[in-house]
Amino acid sequence: MAKIKENSTNNMNRKYITSDCDLTYSVCMVGGRWKLIILCNLEDGKLRFGELKNIICNITERMLTLHLRELESDGIIKRTVYAEVPPRVEYELTAVGKELIPIWKQLSEWGARHRKLNPPVSDHFA
């Protein structure tokens, strides 16, 4: 999220794995804690920073900023700054981002079905 150690085994493996597998690559793009919730909320149009912050209760400004920046630099969302005071910044899905919508709908349905079939037992999703 912030600084990564360029030649750690960890980072090397990430590179290897995301270059080897388009799927892993895709999921990495979208794999941060709050990224999908952000994207879901942008499905119906633009939102301001503050609106996102209020909708996604629990997220901190720092986390929201970090995730928005990554989504932006990955070309999934677009950021528009209006030269006003106080500042106004709007976020929206790019064309590439919108292509994900049908996919995440299906994934979402899978999740809903799966959640019923396999109610959480293991503690990592208790």
Place this chain on the structure above:
Amino acid sequence: MAKIKENSTNNMNRKYITSDCDLTYSVCMVGGRWKLIILCNLEDGKLRFGELKNIICNITERMLTLHLRELESDGIIKRTVYAEVPPRVEYELTAVGKELIPIWKQLSEWGARHRKLNPPVSDHFA
């Protein structure tokens, strides 16, 4: 992956977010470093522990074990142990796991397209 602190903010947020959003829930299921590569490789049928280890070069036995265990406890793969010595253990997708195949194909295609459109600039996927 191992022990989690039951009432850390981090863990509380994970619970909140995965219970609030089926999509985040799904991606979490599948979001570990090596999980998708494992799943991809199981697409065509059963594989033994050692086979996976050899196919996925770079993965350590520990990581392979941990991910397999999570996938199993999440009902995405099935583990079969044969009472032999030396031991033989086979892994395969469950029905629920197989339902993911069409979804990850699409995601994979998105990844491939996206990778061409947005060749990595940011260092987090250099």
Place this chain on the structure above:
DNA sequence: GCCATTACTTACTTTTTTGTATGTACCGTA
């Protein structure tokens, strides 16, 4: 009795991600 093989454990370290707390710029309004 010793070794090889397989599929793991266990204890530990490093790296990355997430969260906390506080500060900043901008300018119109009071």
Place this chain on the structure above:
DNA sequence: TACGGTACATACAAAAAAGTAAGTAATGGC
């Protein structure tokens, strides 16, 4: 001229994920 609102930035701490290194159990073959 102090204040409020917005969208951040920065320094730091905590937690989680990933990686390293060294075991272990079982048993058939030598």
